[in-house]
Every structure is written in C-alpha cells, then in structure tokens.
Amino acid sequence: MKQTIGLIGFGVVGQGVYELVSRRSDPGITIKKVCVRDRLKKRSLTPGKICYDLDEVLDDDEINLVVEVINDPDAACYIAEKALITGKSLVSANKKMVAERLPAFRKFLAGNGTAMLYEGSTCGSIPIIRNLEEYYSNDIFGSLSGILNGSANYILSRVFGDGMAYKEALSQAQLLGFAEADPRLDVSGEDTLSKLVILAVHSLGKWVDPSTVFCSGIQNLRPADIQYAASLGMKIRLTGNILRSGKGFSMFVIPWMMNRDNPLYHVENEYNAVVLEGEQCSRQVLTGKGAGRMPTATAVMSDIDARTSGYGYRYRKFLNGSGVEINGEKFLNIYLRTGSEEIIRSAGFVKKGDLRKSNGYYIFTGGISLSNLTRIRKQLDESGSFIALTGFDAGDD
Numbered sequence: 092m093k094q095t096i097g098l099i100g101f102g103v104v105g106q107g108v109y110e111l112v113s114r115r116s117d118p119g120i121t122i123k124k125v126c127v128r129d130r131l132k133k134r135s136l137t138p139g140k141i142c143y144d145l146d147e148v149l150d151d152d153e154i155n156l157v158v159e160v161i162n163d164p165d166a167a168c169y170i171a172e173k174a175l176i177t178g179k180s181l182v183s184a185n186k187k188m189v190a191e192r193l194p195a196f197r198k199f200l201a202g203n204g205t206a207m208l209y210e211g212s213t214c215g216s217i218p219i220i221r222n223l224e225e226y227y228s229n230d231i232f233g234s235l236s237g238i239l240n241g242s243a244n245y246i247l248s249r250v251f252g253d254g255m256a257y258k259e260a261l262s263q264a265q266l267l268g269f270a271e272a273d274p275r276l277d278v279s280g281e282d283t284l285s286k287l288v289i290l291a292v293h294s295l296g297k298w299v300d301p302s303t304v305f306c307s308g309i310q311n312l313r314p315a316d317i318q319y320a321a322s323l324g325m326k327i328r329l330t331g332n333i334l335r336s337g338k339g340f341s342m343f344v345i346p347w348m349m350n351r352d353n354p355l356y357h358v359e360n361e362y363n364a365v366v367l368e369g370e371q372c373s374r375q376v377l378t379g380k381g382a383g384r385m386p387t388a389t390a391v392m393s394d395i396d397a398r399t400s401g402y403g404y405r406y407r408k409f410l411n412g413s414g415v416e417i418n419g420e421k422f423l424n425i426y427l428r429t430g431s432e433e434i435i436r437s438a439g440f441v442k443k444g445d446l447r448k449s450n451g452y453y454i455f456t457g458g459i460s461l462s463n464l465t466r467i468r469k470q471l472d473e474s475g476s477f478i479a480l481t482g483f484d485a486g487d488d
C-alpha cells in the first residue's frame with residue numbers, strides 16, 4: 092500500500108523521520124508536506140514542501156498517512172481526531188495523547204481500514220508495543236516493570252555515576268534532545284505514567300485512566316538521597332510498575348532504590364528497559380535507547396513501514412475483555428526523606444524501620460500501603476519530600 096505522508100512536526104524526531112524516509116528513496120513512501128509552526132525558523136527543506144496550517148495536511152486527499160511528531164498535546168489531539176475521522180491513518184509519538192484518549196480514538200478506527208500506530212511513543216527504539224501485541228499475545232503477564240523515560244534515566248545516571256548536580260544533568264538532557272518540551276513531565280513521572288498506561292493496554296488488555304494512578308517522580312531528589320542510596324551500594328531509577336496484587340494488579344510510578352540484582356540497576360543514560368514476567372515466557376528484559384532523534388525516528392519509521400503492509404494493532408486482549416482488574420492494593424517498603432515529622436506520624440506507616448534526623452530533615456524507612464501513599468501524595472510533593480521504593484515483603488498483598 093503506497094504511503095503518501097503528511098509529516099507534522101520537524102523537530103528532534105520529525106527531522107529524524109524525514110532523514111530516514113529520504114535515505115530510503117522508496118517510491119512507495121513519499122513525504123508530500125511537512126507542517127510546522129514557526130515561519131521564521133530556517134529549515135533544510137524545499138520551500139514548496141513546508142506548510143504552516145494543519146488543515147493543509149489534513150484536508151489533502153492525496154495524503155493517506157499523517158505522521159504527527161509535535162510537542163503540543165492539544166494540537167496533537169486535533170490532528171489525531173481529524174485524521175482518523177477523515178479516513179487517514181495516523182502514526183504518532185505522543186504518549187500523553189495516546190494514553191489519555193486511546194478509548195475514544197479506537198472508536199474512529201472501527202471498520203474504515205485506517206490504523207493508529209504509536210511505537211515511538213513508548214520506550215523509543217525498543218519494539219515493545221508491537222511485541223506485546225503480536226509476539227506475547229498468548230502469554231499472561233504477572234508483572235511489568237520498567238525504566239520508561241530516557242531523560243530521567245540520563246539525569247539519574249549523571250548524578251549517581253558522575254556526581255553531577257541534578258540541574259546540570261537536566262540541562263544536558265535537554266541539550267541532547269532527550270527531554271520533553273516541558274521537562275517537568277519527565278522528572279515528575281507523568282511521562283512514565285503515560286507510557287505505563289499504554290503498556291497496560293497492550294500487555295493486560297486494560298485501559299486505566301492515568302489520573303487515577305499513583306505517580307511520584309525525582310523532582311525532589313537531593314544529595315542526601317543520593318548519598319543514602321550510594322552508602323548502601325544502591326542506585327535510584329524512576330520506574331513504572333504493574334504488579335500482581337491479590338487477584339488483580341496494582342499500578343504505580345515511583346523512584347526505586349535498588350541493588351545490582353535488579354536488571355534495571357544496570358540501565359544507564361538515555362536507555363530504557365522493560366522487565367516482563369510472563370507465565371509462558373518467564374522473565375524477559377527488553378532494553379534499548381529510549382530517547383533521542385534516531386532511536387525514536389526508527390520506531391516511527393517502523394510504523395510507517397508497517398502501514399505499507401496494512402498493519403494495525405488488533406487489541407486482542409483489550410477487545411476480548413481480559414477481565415483483569417488494575418486497582419489492587421500493594422504494600423511497599425519505602426525510603427522517605429522529609430522535613431515534616433507530621434507526614435511520618437500521620438501517613439499510616441507500618442513496620443517502621445530507620446529514623447534519623449540531620450540538617451533539618453528526617454530520613455525514615457517503613458512499610459506503607461499504596462492507598463495511604465496515594466492519600467499523602469500531595470503533601471509529599473508540596474513539602475519537597477522524596478520517596479523511593481526499597482522493596483516488597485512477600486505475602487503482603
């Protein structure tokens with residue numbers, strides 16, 4: 092199937108996609124128009140190809156595939172909706188849009204021969220979505236944990252590996268093109284959460300509203316936390332988790348203070364990794380670059396190629412109604428650094444461990460339920476406290 096593409100966005104990822112399509116010089120795949128926003132920016136494109144009006148792409152009957160790689164979530168939703176309604180297929184790298192709007196967008200796909208593919212939205216170059224859809228379609232997963240944000244992992248690698256200051260590491264991640272336009276999404280865990288929601292759809296067949304999932308990031312990480320972890324031979328990784336709890340699953344985003352026995356400990360820089368535990372496949376670790384121009388563009392290119400053979404996700408587990416519940420309770424062992432004694436007292440910690448006080452803050456370890464953690468999340472954020480998962484106690488679900 093010939094693909095006539097309208098490429099919307101010509102930034103880090105868009106330029107990579109353009110380069111890959113140009114290198115290929117395949118008459119079956121052509122970029123007819125490139126839509127951008129800023130008329131004053133200099134571009135390495137023939138002027139006739141550039142346009143500034145989204146509808147010039149979306150109303151073009153010759154274009155049958157819209158590739159959306161912009162950094163504006165509202166415009167991305169407009170593009171996706173109009174493309175799908177007017178019978179064009181869509182390739183997108185926008186995880187926030189996909190995670191939040193997936194059930195609505197799926198309705199537009201029904202029976203009109205179009206598809207929406209978004210491999211580039213999750214874990215950059217790791218072919219995780221199509222593998223979950225196709226290769227693992229018959230397996231039943233017991234857990235999925237991963238480092239899903241290249242920018243946050245790059246920052247953590249620099250502060251742990253090189254002793255670099257957090258802010259400097261974040262600036263470097265931005266310079267290298269790993270960070271989102273709004274880097275708060277990377278460090279707050281929200282970007283990880285969007286990807287986790289997408290992975291839940293394709294691994295367990297269940298969509299969860301992202302606003303209901305516990306999410307804590309690394310924005311409050313301080314040297315004291317790094318020193319604590321390092322003194323125990325541990326590292327901190329920002330992780331997304333879907334773990335078995337009782338008859339269902341619990342889902343959460345959290346920094347994890349882990350030792351070298353955890354495969355995620357060894358994942359450095361902008362690399363991502365997903366650890367899957369399947370009933371049949373057992374433990375599988377998929378790893379690869381999770382951010383940056385070519386790793387992400389490669390995933391987008393793979394979706395473009397997939398459309399040439401008419402591929403679309405089948406959402407087999409999702410449509411079959413997996414019957415899985417993802418709202419389970421889970422008991423987590425936690426490291427907490429806080430200036431607020433009140434949080435320690437009122438949070439509902441059990442199995443209280445270490446409590447130290449130095450330089451005006453407390454360092455505390457204890458066990459807490461996910462529901463109690465969710466209840467105090469705002470307090471933790473607002474008080475500049477930092478929490479990290481340190482492990483689980485068997486049989487506590």
Ligand SMILES: NC(=O)c1ccc[n+]([C@@H]2O[C@H](COP(=O)([O-])OP(=O)(O)OC[C@H]3O[C@@H](n4cnc5c(N)ncnc54)[C@H](OP(=O)(O)O)[C@@H]3O)[C@@H](O)[C@H]2O)c1
Nearest residue numbers: 100101102103104127128129160161163166184185382383
């Ligand atoms: N960078 C990564 O490593 C990475 C990895 C995975 C996924 N992603 C995702 O890929 C997408 C693009 O990221 P990026 O890093 O390539 O962003 P970027 O470098 O900031 O580029 C964004 C591009 O979108 C264009 N744009 C923004 N709003 C527009 C609008 N309303 N109409 C037309 N064009 C518009 C901008 O136009 P101008 O050039 O005129 O400013 C720019 O070309 C995002 O959804 C991001 O989450 C990025």
